Amino acid sequence: MQRNGKKATDLQIAICGSAGDGTIAAGDMVKRAMARAGYKVIAFDVYPPEIRGFGKCISRVRVTSEQVFSLKPKSDVLISLDDSHAIPHVGEVKDYGAVIYEDMPVTMVPEGGHISGHLLSSHLPYGVPFRELSERVTSSARSRNIAVVGYLAGLYGMPRDVFYAVISDKFKTKPAVLTKMSIQTFDAAFEVGENTFRLDEGVLKPPPKKAKHGELVMMSGNGAIAKGCMDAGLDTFFGYPITPATTIMERLAVDLPKQGKRMLQTEDEISAISAAIGAGYTGARAATATSGPGFALMSEMMGLGTMAEVPVVIFVSQRGGPSTGMPTKTEQSDLNIAVFGAAGDGQRIVLAPTNVEGCYKCAGKAFEIAERYQTPVVVLLDLYLSNRYEAVALPAKNPFAANCSKPVGKLGKDQPYHRYALTRDFISPRAIPGDKGRRHAVTGLEHDENGRPNDHTHEMMSRKRHEKLHSVVRYPGITMSKRFGDKGKVDVAIIGWGSTFGEILEAMIIARDEGIRCAAMKVVLLSPLPMEPINALLADAAEVLVPELNYEGQFANLLTGTTGRAVTRLNRVPGTPMHVEDIVDEIRRLAAKKKGRKALAAE
Amino acid sequence: MSNIEKPVYLEEKLEEIQASGHLEYRSKSLPTWCPGCGYFSIVEGLTAALNNLSIDPDETVVVSGIGCASRFPFFIDTYGFHSLHGRALPVATGIKVANDDLSVIVVGGDGDAFAIGGAHIPHAARRNVDITYILFDNGIYGLTKGQTSPTSVLGFQTTTSPFENHDMPLNPLMMLLSYGASWVGQAYAGHPHHMAGMIEEALAFKGFSYLHVLSPCVTFDKTSKTYQNLGMSVRPLPDDHDRSDVMAAMAQAQKTDAPALGCYFEQPRPTLADGLNDIAARAAK
Ligand SMILES: Cc1ncc(C[n+]2csc(CCOP(=O)(O)OP(=O)(O)O)c2C)c(N)n1
Ligand code: SF4
Numbered sequence: 073m074q075r076n077g078k079k080a081t082d083l084q085i086a087i088c089g090s091a092g093d094g095t096i097a098a099g100d101m102v103k104r105a106m107a108r109a110g111y112k113v114i115a116f117d118v119y120p121p122e123i124r125g126f127g128k129c130i131s132r133v134r135v136t137s138e139q140v141f142s143l144k145p146k147s148d149v150l151i152s153l154d155d156s157h158a159i160p161h162v163g164e165v166k167d168y169g170a171v172i173y174e175d176m177p178v179t180m181v182p183e184g185g186h187i188s189g190h191l192l193s194s195h196l197p198y199g200v201p202f203r204e205l206s207e208r209v210t211s212s213a214r215s216r217n218i219a220v221v222g223y224l225a226g227l228y229g230m231p232r233d234v235f236y237a238v239i240s241d242k243f244k245t246k247p248a249v250l251t252k253m254s255i256q257t258f259d260a261a262f263e264v265g266e267n268t269f270r271l272d273e274g275v276l277k278p279p280p281k282k283a284k285h286g287e288l289v290m291m292s293g294n295g296a297i298a299k300g301c302m303d304a305g306l307d308t309f310f311g312y313p314i315t316p317a318t319t320i321m322e323r324l325a326v327d328l329p330k331q332g333k334r335m336l337q338t339e340d341e342i343s344a345i346s347a348a349i350g351a352g353y354t355g356a357r358a359a360t361a362t363s364g365p366g367f368a369l370m371s372e373m374m375g376l377g378t379m380a381e382v383p384v385v386i387f388v389s390q391r392g393g394p395s396t397g398m399p400t401k402t403e404q405s406d407l408n409i410a411v412f413g414a415a416g417d418g419q420r421i422v423l424a425p426t427n428v429e430g431c432y433k434c435a436g437k438a439f440e441i442a443e444r445y446q447t448p449v450v451v452l453l454d455l456y457l458s459n460r461y462e463a464v465a466l467p468a469k470n471p472f473a474a475n476c477s478k479p480v481g482k483l484g485k486d487q488p489y490h491r492y493a494l495t496r497d498f499i500s501p502r503a504i505p506g507d508k509g510r511r512h513a514v515t516g517l518e519h520d521e522n523g524r525p526n527d528h529t530h531e532m533m534s535r536k537r538h539e540k541l542h543s544v545v546r547y548p549g550i551t552m553s554k555r556f557g558d559k560g561k562v563d564v565a566i567i568g569w570g571s572t573f574g575e576i577l578e579a580m581i582i583a584r585d586e587g588i589r590c591a592a593m594k595v596v597l598l599s600p601l602p603m604e605p606i607n608a609l610l611a612d613a614a615e616v617l618v619p620e621l622n623y624e625g626q627f628a629n630l631l632t633g634t635t636g637r638a639v640t641r642l643n644r645v646p647g648t649p650m651h652v653e654d655i656v657d658e659i660r661r662l663a664a665k666k667k668g669r670k671a672l673a674a675e
Numbered sequence: 676m677s678n679i680e681k682p683v684y685l686e687e688k689l690e691e692i693q694a695s696g697h698l699e700y701r702s703k704s705l706p707t708w709c710p711g712c713g714y715f716s717i718v719e720g721l722t723a724a725l726n727n728l729s730i731d732p733d734e735t736v737v738v739s740g741i742g743c744a745s746r747f748p749f750f751i752d753t754y755g756f757h758s759l760h761g762r763a764l765p766v767a768t769g770i771k772v773a774n775d776d777l778s779v780i781v782v783g784g785d786g787d788a789f790a791i792g793g794a795h796i797p798h799a800a801r802r803n804v805d806i807t808y809i810l811f812d813n814g815i816y817g818l819t820k821g822q823t824s825p826t827s828v829l830g831f832q833t834t835t836s837p838f839e840n841h842d843m844p845l846n847p848l849m850m851l852l853s854y855g856a857s858w859v860g861q862a863y864a865g866h867p868h869h870m871a872g873m874i875e876e877a878l879a880f881k882g883f884s885y886l887h888v889l890s891p892c893v894t895f896d897k898t899s900k901t902y903q904n905l906g907m908s909v910r911p912l913p914d915d916h917d918r919s920d921v922m923a924a925m926a927q928a929q930k931t932d933a934p935a936l937g938c939y940f941e942q943p944r945p946t947l948a949d950g951l952n953d954i955a956a957r958a959a960k
Contacts, residue, residue, distance in 0.1 A: 308773050329958035334772050334951050339798040343765035346758070350738070350769025353756055358773065376759050505736050505754040505770070505777050513748040513755030516741075524704060524749065 081111065081277045083228065084134040084144050087220070088161055089153025090126040091119075094217030098153070099131025101221050101238050106135045107290045107463035108234040110279035114574075115290075115461040116143055116649075119400060128157040137279055141427070141574035145651050149228075151220055155187040162187065167194040168271065172223065174216075175199035196271070198227070200264065206257055215257040222258035226265020229275040232258075291464050293431045293457040293571075297361070297387055298323035300435025302331070304472040307356035309335045310347040312366060315399045316455040317389040320361040341366035345373040345386065349448075352377075352384040353514065355477070355504035357439045361387035364406050365396060371414045374448045378418035378537060380514040381492065381500070383442035383449075383477075387435070390454040390570075392647050401647025402455035404570050405622035410450045411599045411630065419538050421445065422599040423550075424452040426573035428462035430596065436472035437550040443476040445541055446502060452598065454621070456649050457571035471549060477502050480510060490521040492533070498540035545602045553602045555609055557584060557591035563663045564590040565613030567606070567639075569598060569627055572620055572650050579619075579655035588663045598627070601634055610637050615662040617642060619655050697726035702752040708743060713864030713890030713902075714811060718750050720862075720871035721780070721809070724878050725753075735778045738767040740792060742784035743817035743892075761792030764799040767806050768947070775948040779806040780878070786816045789825040789845050800854035800883050805946040807877045807884045810847065811864075813892035814900045821895030828899050848928035851885045852921055852940055858884035859924065860938040863909050864891065865902050869936060876938060882946050889934060905934075912937035 085102060089095035096117050103115040114134050120127020134143050146166040152158030152173040165171055173187045184190075191197055200223055206216045218239070225235055236255055243251040291299065297320050301309070309328060311321035325335045338344040344360040351358035362370065367388045377384050390406045392398025410422045421441060425434040434451050442449040480501040483489055491512040493500045500521075503510030512523045518533060520526040545552055557580050564583070568576040573594040580592040593609050595602065610616060618628040619642035628641045642658050644650050700722035708714050725735065735753040739745035741760035748755025754777075758766045767781045788796060788810050799808070815833065816822040822835040826847065831840040851859050858880045862870035870888060877884040889909070891902050912935045917923050924939040945953075 308769070310769065310772075326958070329951075329955045332955045332959070334955075336768070336772055336947075336951075338765065338768075339794055342762065343768070343795055343798070346762045346765035347769030347772065349758075350756070350766035351773035352769075353766075354770050354773040354777065356773035358769065372759055373762065380756075380758075506734055506774065508733050511732060511752055511754055513737075513757055515748075515755075515757035516759060517757065 081135060081137040081279070082140070083136075083149070083276065084132065084147040085149045085151065085224065086147040086161060086164065087131045087133075087151045087153065088158040089129055090157060091129050092126070093129070093153040095129040095153050096131050098151075098217040098221050099133055101218070101235065101242065102135075102224065103133045103461050104238045104241075104290045105225075105230070105234040106133070107288045108237060109231050110288065111463070112136045112139050113290065113461065113463040114140060114143060116456065117459060130161070135276070137277060141577040142649065142652060145653060149224070151224065152187050153217065153220065155181075155185060159187055159190050162190050162192070162195070165195055168196065170196045170198055170227070172198040172200065172220070172227075174203060175201045198268065202261070205261055205264070209257045209260050210253045215254055218254050218257045219261040222261030223265040225258070226262035227268055227270055229266075232262060288463040288465055290461050291428055291432075292319070292459055292461050293425075293428050293453055294319045294389070294459070295323060296428045296431035296464065297435045297451070297453070298327065299466070300432040300472075301359060301439075302327050303470050304436035304439040305357055305474055306359055306439065307333050308348070308351040308358045310338050310344040310351070310358070310360050311335075312338055312341045312344050312362065314341075314363045314366050316391055316458045317361040317363050317366075317387065319458070320387060320389075341369040342373065345370040345384065348384045348386075349373060349377050349382050352382045352442070353380075353504070354506075357443070358383075359385040359387065359439075361389070363389050363391050363399075364393045364409075367406060367409060368413070371409065374420065374450075375414035375416060375418055376516040377448035378414070378420055379416075379516045379518075381446040381537075382514065383446055385435075385438045385442050385449050385451065387451045387453060389458040390452065392645070398647050400455070402571070402649065403621050403645060403647065404454055404572060405626065405645075406452065407569075407598065407622070407626040407630070410452050417534070419541055420447060420599060421449045421541060421544055421597075422452060423449065423596055424570045424598050425457065425596065426568075426570060426594045428457070428460065429464045431457065432464070432466065433471075433550055434596065437547070440473055440476045441544060441547055444478070444499070444547075445544060446477075446499065447537075447541070452570060454571050460571070480507070488522070491523045492519060492521045492536070494521060494532070494536060497543065498536045541600055545597060545600065545604075550596070552597035553593060553595045553605045555591055555593045555605065556580065558589050559591075561612050562589045562591045562614070563666045564588065564615045564617055564659050565609050566590065566592045566617045566619065566655070566659065567595060567609070567627075567631065568592070568619055569595050570620075575650045575652045575655055576619055578652045579659060582652070582656050583659040583663070586660070588659060590659060590663070595627075598630070601630070603634065606631070607635060610635055614666045615640060617655075617658055617662060619643075619650055619658070621645060621650060695723065695726060697722040700725050700732055700752050702750050704749050706750045707746060709894045711893040712743070713813065713888070713892070714744060714747070716864045716867040716870065717782075717809065717811060717888060717890065718747065720867060720874045722751065723871045724875035727875055728878055730778050730878070734776065735780070736767075736770055738763045738770065738779060738781045740783045740787040741818065742787045744782055744784035744811035745787060747782040761787055761790070762795070763787065764792060764795040764808070768799060768802070768804050771804050771806060771947065772951065775805070778878070781806055781808045783810060784817065784824075785810065785812045785814060785826040785847070786824045789847060793825075796850070797854040800851060800856040800885070802947045802950075803855075803857055803882045803944055805882055805948060807874075807880075807886065809874065809877070809886045809888060811888050811890045812847065812900075813890050813896065814844070815892050815896050817892045817895060821892075831899050833895070846928060846931060847887055848939060849925060851887075852924050852928060856885045856940070857882040857942050857944055858938070859887075859940045860885070861887045861889070861934060861936050863889045863905060863934075863936055865906050866909070866936065873936075873938070880941065880943075882943055908933050910935055912939070
C-alpha cells in the first residue's frame, strides 16, 4: 500500500464558525458534492457541547483521489465564518495552506479580533467580502455559507455541476426560488474564486473515475447503521435518546414506519433493551442503540438475553466516560463493559466496525448472527465513527439474509419440544410464540433443556452457552479480522479496533514508506476473539503496538489476557481521534528498539 | 361472597375441574408455592378465564419478573417469559409491539411492580399497551423470605424493618387511575370465584387492564394481610358505582381500610398498536 503522493488529490478543508452560521451545512455541501464527483471523502463535524447560541462548530472534510482512512492533523484550507472561533485553529493550517475569511474594514473589528492579524507568514490569506456578495445576490446575508462554498469551489477548480445537484437536493422541499437564488450565490462566488490568484498545485486533479449516479453516497457511521438495520429487515427498534447514538433512533423513526415496522421511544434504557428482548423473543428482528450511561443500565438485561438465549442487537456509540463523562467527545472505553459487563460468566458477541462501510456491514450481519446464535450481539461504535462521514459504495444487491434461526423441524409423536435442547453445535432449535404445540417458558434462571428451573444443569448449560459461540469467528460474509501491510516477519505489528484503526492504517503506510517492516491488523470481532489470525500475526512480529482511545488499554488487556503476549500500549484520552503522528512515532521507536537489539546481538 | 360457600367433596371437585377443560392450561410442573399461598387460586382463576374465553394457549404469552408470584409462567401451559426483577412490563411491551396478535398477560408481585419496576407502570398504562397486568399484592417480599415492600402497612415488622415500618405504603389503585390505565379492578385471592370473573373481564378488555389481587403470604405475614384480616375487611364495590367515573373510582380507592372488590374504572381508548399502525399509515403516504 503506497501513495503516489504528488499527483494525487489530497485536500483537507476545515470550516469553522458559530452555530447558526451554517458551518456544518457548508461542510455538508462540500462533502456531498465531492463524493458525487467521484472523490473519496472523509469528514467529521465537531459541535459545541452545550446547546448554546454561539458555540463553536467545525466541519472538516478531506477530499482525496485515493482511499484514505483518517483525517490529517493539518488542514490545507481553513475557512472562517466567525473569526473569534477560527483564530485558535490557525495553527492547524499547513505551510502554504489557505485561510479564507470575511473581509471587513479594520474599523469594524476590535483589536486582535480579525483573523488576518493571526496568520503565519507561510499562510495564503484570502479575504473575501462574503456578506456583501451574498447580500448583493439574494439581498440577505443568510446565504453567506453558500457563497463561501462557491468561492472554495472556484478557487480549487471543483466541478460546478455536482454542487448544483447538491444544492437542488438540499432545497428540494423548499420553494424553487430558494434553489435558484442559492445557485446564483454559488455562481457569483465561484467566479470570484476562479479569478483569484492561486497556487497551481492547489487546483484539484480530476477524480480517477467519475462516479456513476448513486454509486458513492455520503454517509455517517450512524446513518450506515440505520441503513444496515433497514436492509437487514429490522422489525422493531426501542431506544432512549443519548448522544451520540440518538441519530440512529431518529433515522429509524422515519424509515421503519414507512415499511410498516415499528420504533418506540421507551422510558429509559432498561425498558429499551427489555422491550427489544421481548420483541426478539417473538422472532422479530429487534435492536436498541445507546451510549455508555445507557449501556451500563442494560447490563442486567443483556445477561438475561444470554441466559434465556434471546437474540437482540445493541448498538453502543462510545463517548468519554466514566459516568456522564464527555457526551460530545469520542473515546473507546466501553470495551470492558461490552465484553464483560453483566453478572455471571456469560460470553457474548461483540463486533466493532472500523469505518462507515463497516458500520453498514456489521449492523446487518449482527441481526443474522444474533438470530443464528440466539444471543445478544453488541456493535461497538464511537462518537468519531458515528458522526463522521465517508463516501461509501453500497452493494447493489442486499447482502443480508432473512431468518437465520435454527428451525424446529418435525417432532415425533409424543416427542416433546425442548427449548434448550442440547445439540452437536450447542444451538437449540428455536420455536416462537404462536408456533403450534411448542409451548415453553424462557427464563433467566438456570434451567434444564425444557426451560424448567434447575441448578444441577449449570455445568452443562454453561458449556452450551459458551461453546455455541465458537464458530462465529467463521461466520460468512463479514470480515472478523484483517491484516494489512507487510507479509511474513515484521518489525512492528499494530493491532487495533474501532475508529482508531483508520489512524493506525495511515500510520502504517507512512512507516512503510520510511522503510520500516510493519503490518497492521484490525479486529472486528472483539468477543470471542479470532485467535488464529491474531496468534499468527503475533508470531510474525518482533514488537506489538496497540493504540486505543482509553486510559488503561482495554483491548491490550484483552489481547494479553488471551495470548499471554506483552504488548506496547499507546493510550490517549483527549476526546478527539488519535494523531497519526503519535502512532508513527511509536512505530519508529519500536522499530529502532528492535534494530538496537539486533546490533547488540551482533557485537 | 363468603370464603366457604358450600362443602366441597374431592371427587365432585375433580370431576368438575376435568369437565371444565381448563386443566388444559395447567402445566405439568406443580407450583412450588407454600401450601395455602393465595397465588394458587390465581392460577386457577387465570386458567378458568383463558378456558372460558377460548384463548389459544399457543397464542398466549405469560410474562413475569422475579418473585414468588413471578414463578407463575412455569405453572401454566402457555408460552412464558420469566424475565428480570421489575422488568416484566417493558418485556411485554416489546412482545406486543412485535406481534400484536399474541395475548399477553403480565403477572408479578408488589415489590416487582412498585419498587424496582415502578418506573415502567405509568408508561405501560399511558401507552395503553393491550395487555392484562395481574398484580399479586401480599404486602411483603416473599421469595427473598419476608422483607418490607412498598405496600407493607405502617408499623409492619419484618426482617428489614425489625422495629417497625415507617414508610407510607403506596396506593396502587390511585396510582394506576392517575396513570391513565384504561381498566382498573381489584380482587381477593380468598374469593376465587369472584376473582376468576374479574380476570375474565380484564382479559376480555382491549387495552391496558390492571387487576390488583390481594393475596396473603401465609409464610411470612402472620399479622397484616392475612386471610383473616382481609376476609373481614374486603367488601364489594357499591352497586351504583359508575365505572366510567374516574373521580368515583378514586374515592373508592382511598378507602384502604375496607378494600372494595370489583371493576373501579373502564374507559376504552386506542391502544399502543393502534397508534403505531396510525404512524405507519401516515409514513406510507
Ligand atoms: C435486581 C434484583 N434485585 C433483587 C433481587 C432479589 N429479589 C427477588 S424477588 C424479590 C422481591 C419479591 O417480592 P415481590 O415482588 O413482592 O414478589 P413475591 O415474592 O412477594 O411474590 C427480590 C428483592 C433480584 N432477583 N433482582
Ligand atoms: S413465601 Fe409467601 S408469597 Fe411466597 S409462596 Fe410462600 S406464601 Fe406464597
